[in-house]
Every structure is written in C-alpha cells, then in structure tokens.
Amino acid sequence: MNKWHELKAADLKNFLSQLADKWQVWVPYRNDGKWEFAPYDERRELEFPGSVIHVSVKQLLFPKRRPLATYDEESTWSVKSVTPGEKPRIIMGLHPCDVAGISYMDKVFLRTEHKDALYEAERKRTVLVGMLCTEMEKTCHCTDRGLAPDSAQGMDVVFTRTEDGYLFQSLSEKGAPLLESEYLRATDDKPDKKEWPHGKYEIASPEEFMEMYDDGIWHELSDICLTCGICTYECPTCVCFLVADEKFKGKGERVTVWDSCQLQSYSRMAGGHDTRKTPASRVRNRTLDKFAYSHLRYGQISCTGCGRCVMVCPLKRSFPQLGTRVTERIRNKKKMTRDATAPAKED
C-alpha cells in the first residue's frame, strides 16, 4: 500500500503551478454559480466541491462534438489524431462516481475488436486525480450501485481534504510522477473511513430486469416522462452518438455528436419505420440498458449512482425511481407466484 502524502492548504497553488509545467491541469471552477472543468488558472479562485457536481465530466474525454476526419478540396481524407507532442493531461477533482463512469466508457470505447483510436489516445494521455467525497448529496446513491463516496477504484491518484490541507496517494504508474514534489511530505496519516448511508434506490438483479421486458409497467412509467433526454446528456455512462458529415466550400468534416435514445428521432429509419415510436419503449430501453443490457455486455451495470439524472430532470422525476418501481413490481410478482404455488395449508 503506497504511503499517503500531505500537502498544506497554503501550498496548493504552488503545487498546481508546478504540475502545470509538465501537464495540462484541469480543475473544477465555479462560474457564476455553475461548475465547469477548465484549465488551471492561478488567478481564479479554486475550491474543490465536496460531492458530485452536475456538470458532465465525460465531456473531457468524449466531447459533445468530436471531429474524426476531414477532407480537402482534392477529396483527400485525413483522419484526425491527437496532436503529437501535446502535453499529457491531469483531470483533478473527479469524484468516485465520475471515475466509475470513465471506467465504463473505457469498456465501451476500448473494446479490442473495435477500439476508438481517438478516445484511446486521449485516455492514454490523461491522468485521473480523483477526490474522495466528504458528503453525499440528496440525489447521491452510489452506495446502492456497488460504489462508495470514499472509493478510489480506477483513479491514478486519489486525494482528500483534511483540516489543514490535503492527503494524496498514488495508485498507479501513471500517477506516481505527480507526487514527486517538494510540497508533498510522506506521512503516516490516513483519511478516516466513514459509514455511508445506503438503501435509497436498491434495485433487482439484471436477470430479473430482463424478465420485465413485456410487462405493462412501462406505460405507467412513461406517463409523466417527457423523454426530453436531459438525463442522458448529463449521465456519465451514456455515450450514444451519431456520425454526421459537414461540408463547406469544398471541404468536409466527419464528426461524432452526442445523441440520445430518448429523442423522438433516435430510431427513425429511412422509409419512416421507427422501432421505438412510443415514449414507453424509450423509457424501457434506457432503464433496461442501465440495469440489464450493460451487464450482459460488459459485466457491470452502467448506473454509477451519481444522481445527476435526478438533479437535472425538469419534471423532478428521478430515473432511479424508475429502477425502484420496476424492482417493486418484480418483487410483487415473485410474491404472487410464490403464494400461488405454496402448498395448501393442512387442516
């Protein structure tokens, strides 16, 4: 187990400026009350949020508009790549749920048979410096999804706030060079382990969810969902995209753009056929994808319990509640079949 290193609060800016010599450092900033990740700027006031912020971190590895290739006037195609010689990048201040989201994106984009070269290049040059949460928001439920606010899984370096500064620990080869700084001192101190609440949004197993495909519950659940798609845009594991070609003055560009299975046009095909015309089918698709299909494909459910969907839903509906209501129905169904097949009482 690597040792923890302490950093005094007063040395934070110096430490970051030092890092900024060799790395592009991205940290969270509050801009007019809204959070955003931006390159480190020593003139801006820096504070690390104690829990998840609603800004989607996937934007940093999987931008909302990503050029793949361009062609010029002679119709010569050139495939985009990350500019060689560009500085490696640190993203600092990610929370465990963000990192879990990135781990899931890695599974999707770095599959051996169809690796996304651009994503791979970005990912390789990115060091994840994650921060342990000091509190859970009302919307947080990572503990119901196999994670914890103080889990360092997937991080290259983990840090946490202490009374007079921060504690850092390197967890990978990528992360070790960051801690070579005179501002960090090895210490025997360790962050305290906390007990975190759970049980708010417990759900059934992926197999049980799969059995609900033909159930009528989806019509009830879609009564109030307007399938606006905001939940998919802020979700750290929603990575659907469409590929678009853009041309102007003889040149062209092929880009990937964020898309959402909740939008009315998502499954519309040439000829007008649409496999998911009804809101109920789209709500079903998202729920089953998060809690069942992703498990079939990648061995883990893709919900990280970050609660962003709840934060941004305009109707205050919460996507996790879809999961719990379906779970409730699953349990009730099982109960009914159990009672029906129970042996008759003896007189």
Add this chain to the structure above:
Amino acid sequence: MQIEKEPKILAILCKWCSYAGADLAGTSRFKYPANVRIVQVPCSGRVDPIMIFRAFVEGYDGVMVSGCHPGDCHYGTGNYHARRRLAVARRLLEFVGVHSDRMHFTWISAAEGKKFADDCSRFTEQLKGLAGTEKTLAREEIAT
C-alpha cells in the same frame, strides 16, 4: 469570417412579379452588380425564414426577399403572410446581432425592372459599407 469586399447577396424572388421584374431589368439592359444570386419561389409567401437563417449560416453577406405588391399577389394573399413572417424574422435576426443593413425586404412588380436594378445596386453598396465587420452567423471554416 468577415463581410466581403465583394459581398455575396442571395435574392429570393417571387416568380410572378419580382422574378419577372428582374428579368425585365436584364432585357432592358439596366445594369446591376453581379453580386446578386437569384433564387425563384412561386410566391413570397413560400419564403420560410429558415431559408434566410440558412443563407446567413452558409456565408451570404446579405439576403434580399421580394414579392408582389400587397393587393397584387398572384395567389391573392401570400404576400400578406410574407410581410408578417419577414417582419418577425428581421426582428429576431437583429436581436441576435445581425446588422440591419444585411437584410432587404421589399416589393417589386413585373414592370419595375429599374427598381430591381436600383435596389440591387443600393443593397450592394450598403453591404460594401460593412466590409471587414464580423459576418455574424456564418459557419465555421473547416480546417484540414
């Protein structure tokens, strides 16, 4: 991108009056600048402001729309609808920062060849006066 020294103008003309008027300008040999590119529509009432927005996005410096005079629409009432739509489109574009001089909405009848030529010349001069200023709404160049 900036407004060009030789501005490109898109003129959307109704078939029955304005396009005929432009034709008359040609046959009467009235001179007007080659900056104007003409697109014909059956009626000014067919003009959807999305065409105007799209023209600006595709890089046109100025957009001109012309139809029959009110009361003379070949289809009866198309230009009354056009008048309201163009009014709202102008207000919206000006609100987001497109200079008022980049839009010219007018009525030109089939007999008004001279007016068409004069309007085109005046509009082109107006736009040349904006040369070098930011071409609001124009789409990004593609860097290869």
Add this chain to the structure above:
Amino acid sequence: MNEIRKKIRSLFDKGEIDVMLGFREDPSTGEVKAAVFKKDDDLNGFVYDDRCVQNLVNYLPTLTARYKRIGIMLKGCDGRSLVTQLVEHRINKNQIVALSAACDGVKVRGEEVEKCADCAVSVSPIADHVFGEPKEKKDPVYARVREIEKMTPAERWKFFSDYFAKCERCYACRQICPSCYCEICIADQQEPKWIEPSAKLSANTMWHLIRAYHLAGRCADCGECERVCPQDIPMRLLNNALEKAVHEMFKVRPGTVPDELPPLVVLSKDDPDTIMEGKDE
C-alpha cells in the same frame, strides 16, 4: 389550499372529472412534482404552493387520450399556455376543467424565478374555478430584452454566441415546451437537412433561431425552457424579444385572450410595410 382540495373532492364526487392533474410532495427530496390524482386517492397529498413551478399543460395531450375529463391546476402563465393549446385545437375544452389560483410568483430552491417579475397574468385566462383574488398586473416590461436592445450588433452577437456555443443540443427545451409538438421536428428532418445535428456554434444558432421563430406569436412565456436547460442558456430572451416585437407590431399577447388566433396565422391587409423594412429604409 384546503379550499382547492375541497373543490377537487366535490368535482370527483359529482363525476365532473376522472383524474386531477396537480402536484405532490416528494418526501425524500422535499420538492414537489407533477402527479395524477384519481378519485380514490387521499387528497391531503395534493399540494399547491409557490414551489409548483412546472407547467402541467404538457401532460394534457397524453392524458386526454386516456381519460374523458381532466381537472388541471394552473398558474397564470400555465393558463396562457392552455389558451394557446386550445386555439391550436390540440386539446378539446370539453375535456378540461381548469382550476386556477391567483399566483404571486414561484420559487425554485427558495429563489424567486425571474419570469415572475414580468408576469402578465395572475390567474389563468381560462378558468372554471378561481381561488384567491387575482392581482392587478402591469404589461410586461421585458427588462432583459431592453438591455440587449441597447447593445450594438457586435456586442449582441458576442453575448449570444457565448451562450449558443455551450448548447449540447439535448432538445430539452423542445420536449418541455407545450407548443413544440411537431411529429417530426424540423431539427430532425433529413431531406433537406435544414439544421445540422452537430453541437457547434453555427448549428446551435440555427436551432435556437428556428425554435424562437416557430414559437413567435405562440409562446405563452411559461418559462419552462429556461428552467430546464442544463447549460443555463437564457432561452426566454429570444422568446420575449419576439413577444415584445409581436405585441408592438400586431397588438397581440399570446395566450392572454381565449380564442384569439396566433398573429402569424392571421391574414391582415392593413400591416404597414415598415414592419418588414429596416430602420433606414
């Protein structure tokens, strides 16, 4: 609030409504959300206070397909929205029983919402049952719009392009708007592809312009579009600018007069040509 609950109970008992569209409090978050109440539900769960921000008119089209008569709880701005939906024949008035309480502004997380400062109607213009005293309302001032109108074109474009560049094209503004109901939205049209799906400045600008334009003369200013935008784009600015323009040009404020047709649908021979001409022409 009890007065409203009593009225709803009596509407259920008399068989005048099959379901009631209102609000319920979520005990785990303390927020209120839209809920459908049926005859046998306990109406003590029905909540109506200044936290009830959502525009419930959104749900009417789906609910009117499933139930015969629907009661709906409306603020002033929601009521304007209902008027626009009725004028466009999207819903039948026969199926609606409109309840409206005089509204003094709503709050989101304790803070007053900006739209309330410029409110045009305190009570729904269409209401079968009114609760409380409707307040005297002045004409909207459109302060934010006037601020923009003081800027030069270059300043305006700087202001708007900064916001449009942030747009993710999530279309939440479209989904939440009761007046946006095209079966195939123009943004999804492929032939011709008027608006590129790409989340870049020029395409985003096209989207916002066309959205504002299609709502011109139809937008009831319920403010939901601005509330739901995850990037905090000031959607209402564009809608209000056109609302102000439409009022100046055609003397109409959408949704304030029942049965009044939208100005861009109406034919008028008397509009002066000056409305479409630039200021110098």
